[in-house]
Amino acid sequence: xxxxxxxxxxxxxxxxxxxxxxxxxxxYTDMSFTVGMTILLATAFIQAFLQLVVFMHxxxxxxxxxxxxxxxxxxxxAVVTVFGSLLILLWDM
Amino acid sequence: xxxxxxxPLEYSTQQNQLNILGFWIFLGAEIMLxxxxxxxxxxxxxRAGSGPTSAEIFEITPVLIETFVLxxxxxxxxxxxxxxxxxxKNAMMAFFGITLLLGLxxxxxxxxxxxxxxxxxxxxxxxxxxxxxxxxxxxHGGHVTLGxxxxxxxxxxxxxxxxxPGTANKxxxxxxxxxxxxxxWIFIFxxxxxxxxx
Numbered sequence: 001x002x003x004x005x006x007x008x009x010x011x012x013x014x015x016x017x018x019x020x021x022x023x024x025x026x027x028y029t030d031m032s033f034t035v036g037m038t039i040l041l042a043t044a045f046i047q048a049f050l051q052l053v054v055f056m057h058x059x060x061x062x063x064x065x066x067x068x069x070x071x072x073x074x075x076x077x078a079v080v081t082v083f084g085s086l087l088i089l090l091w092d093m
Numbered sequence: 094x095x096x097x098x099x100x101p102l103e104y105s106t107q108q109n110q111l112n113i114l115g116f117w118i119f120l121g122a123e124i125m126l127x128x129x130x131x132x133x134x135x136x137x138x139x140r141a142g143s144g145p146t147s148a149e150i151f152e153i154t155p156v157l158i159e160t161f162v163l164x165x166x167x168x169x170x171x172x173x174x175x176x177x178x179x180x181x182k183n184a185m186m187a188f189f190g191i192t193l194l195l196g197l198x199x200x201x202x203x204x205x206x207x208x209x210x211x212x213x214x215x216x217x218x219x220x221x222x223x224x225x226x227x228x229x230x231x232x233h234g235g236h237v238t239l240g241x242x243x244x245x246x247x248x249x250x251x252x253x254x255x256x257x258p259g260t261a262n263k264x265x266x267x268x269x270x271x272x273x274x275x276x277x278w279i280f281i282f283x284x285x286x287x288x289x290x291x
Binding site for chain 1: 135170179284
């Protein structure tokens, strides 16, 4: 039975639970918008990275480099799309 | 078909390796798809018109249930893939089954949440905010729904054919899809719900 619960994945799960609870502090405590958003950005991206490495085994095969390059590129496009639009449409720059 | 026994079953043929790489490229496109939905949402989140605002309709309880249920399902499917690599077919099917049940729990909670919004006067047509919100949540929920059917067929095929390079490859690719849905949910949870209730 023990072999079905590898330490790496259990630790990954515990880490994502902890990160979720940290993110919830934003709701349950009183903090400024800037501090809150900083915490959320940190917890969300760390947790996404954790999923990618621990659960999705992104780097385990010989295609690991191609996979990381592809995901990194997609994330780059995503970030530029989101923040580029915010910059022009909401933040008036 | 050349089978390389030094690799886990799902990587054991060249076709299998290409299938997995190809699916990662598809996930890259999915990241960009959700980026455009998030862009629309962030741009329109404050345009509630005469309808309710995010702070008025968001509730923490269903969001907490959805988050922990989906997070746990991502863990159990990870265990499913681990069991598959040990050749433990029954354990693998059990973990995949638990994953799908949790997925169903997520979906039921989300549908109830949508019904609450409807009764509070926040429908798809109410405002730019509700349209963008429901398109984003709906696209994610639609992916989960598809995943429930996909996963069911994976379990049935593994039950029927056993763990072969073919079925292991399909099961592994499904696990990538499911983990990805959890990643998207982390961003929905953080930047739609928590930001909206802050």
